[in-house]
Amino acid sequence: MKTSPVVRPLLLIVLCAAVASRAAEAPAELKLDALPKIDATQFVGAEACAKCHASHFDGWKSTLHSKMVQRPIADGPGKTILGDFSIPSTNHPALKDVKGVIGSRWKQRYLVEENGEEVVFNGQWSVQEKKWQPYTAKSDWWWDHHKDWKQRSNFKLCAGCHSTGLDTQAEKWQELNISCESCHGAGRKHSATSRLEDIVNPARITRDRSMDVCLYCHQAGRPHGAQTEYAWAVGYQPGDDLAKYWKGFEPDGKVTPEFWQNGTAHKNRVQGNTFVQSVMNDAHLQCSNCHDSHSGRHTAMTIKSARDNALCLTCHAPGQKQHLKEKTLTEHTHHAATSTGSRCIECHMAKTGENSVAAESRNHTFDFISPSTTIKKGNPNSCNLCHKDQTPEWSLALVKKWYPQLNVALPADGSIRTAQAADR
Numbered sequence: 001m002k003t004s005p006v007v008r009p010l011l012l013i014v015l016c017a018a019v020a021s022r023a024a025e026a027p028a029e030l031k032l033d034a035l036p037k038i039d040a041t042q043f044v045g046a047e048a049c050a051k052c053h054a055s056h057f058d059g060w061k062s063t064l065h066s067k068m069v070q071r072p073i074a075d076g077p078g079k080t081i082l083g084d085f086s087i088p089s090t091n092h093p094a095l096k097d098v099k100g101v102i103g104s105r106w107k108q109r110y111l112v113e114e115n116g117e118e119v120v121f122n123g124q125w126s127v128q129e130k131k132w133q134p135y136t137a138k139s140d141w142w143w144d145h146h147k148d149w150k151q152r153s154n155f156k157l158c159a160g161c162h163s164t165g166l167d168t169q170a171e172k173w174q175e176l177n178i179s180c181e182s183c184h185g186a187g188r189k190h191s192a193t194s195r196l197e198d199i200v201n202p203a204r205i206t207r208d209r210s211m212d213v214c215l216y217c218h219q220a221g222r223p224h225g226a227q228t229e230y231a232w233a234v235g236y237q238p239g240d241d242l243a244k245y246w247k248g249f250e251p252d253g254k255v256t257p258e259f260w261q262n263g264t265a266h267k268n269r270v271q272g273n274t275f276v277q278s279v280m281n282d283a284h285l286q287c288s289n290c291h292d293s294h295s296g297r298h299t300a301m302t303i304k305s306a307r308d309n310a311l312c313l314t315c316h317a318p319g320q321k322q323h324l325k326e327k328t329l330t331e332h333t334h335h336a337a338t339s340t341g342s343r344c345i346e347c348h349m350a351k352t353g354e355n356s357v358a359a360e361s362r363n364h365t366f367d368f369i370s371p372s373t374t375i376k377k378g379n380p381n382s383c384n385l386c387h388k389d390q391t392p393e394w395s396l397a398l399v400k401k402w403y404p405q406l407n408v409a410l411p412a413d414g415s416i417r418t419a420q421a422a423d424r
Helices: 007-024 045-050 054-061 180-184 190-194 207-218 269-273 311-317 329-333 345-348 371-377 392-404 418-423
Strands: 100-102 107-114 119-127 131-135
Touching: 007 311, 045 054, 045 180, 054 180, 207 269, 371 392
Parallel strands: none
Antiparallel strands: 100 107, 107 119, 119 131
């Protein structure tokens, strides 16, 4: 039967809608008896990449990604153990039992062996406070299923993000640390051919797939389905659609381990969860607009320093579309130009997240968080994280005085989105 020229487009729309609907269906649950297998022979390691990409390799070596997991060295110029094991504490293992060290910026945890299984010890060293702390993991979604730390496999709960090319079946990584092939995929074929199409370059794929490379480890969430054995996106490889393997947590208006009530960061490693709420995400920016995984020159691997506003002024300097409307920085911030209060990140990326201690990790919604949210709900705000000796009421009075046009338009959660602030 023939269809008319009018009906044919309608049929096409219906068919496309059906295909889209099937594509949007929830991914199947990960089957533990059929875990994706890593072909170890396809990984070549960072040293092989360095032969052709020396500058990228050298830059990566200066990043914390290259030092995420290190072999234990207690003394000397190559020392990797930061914790003071001379302090008596139940929150650290015996130094002789340490098989590996995880982290170095905010906290450091230690790999030990229990009953033939590599696990993370249930204590940690706080870099800022220089003291031992318990590590219970009670805030993690998987805690109910892995309460006994001596049975928490590092390979099942942690190493998927801390290493490169982790084979779940062999319980072996191809390379310790977050290395080249963590972001570019296995490099054997590319190293043999040098062809662009034989490697994943996040700069050459779609924005969403490029974002997924970072969100794989910087978006708190859990695998689809009911399985609780693995706490990372088993099977994901750079270039894949992460949503097929992982469901990122979203704010629901309540205080959770990941979010404050207003959706801002309650802990570290929710950069992706908070970023997707932001006007930066709405404008189709991505992680690599601000971060360079091949450079540790600046804190958090940013492309420019955020401490002197150089990073933010890349897009928000005078003459840019979203530039400040005030003539000077001080007119905008009401703080001295060289003070902490005039750093963009202190107001728009406030340290609301906890790592080893509270207020260590920056929020990525880019909202100015009004003191009103603290008064109404108890959430931290952009002002009192610096002005700890003052009350939220004191801060709010100044915000109202400085920005009277915002007085009647504060959202219920107390945040002021970047776009609104730019339109003042």
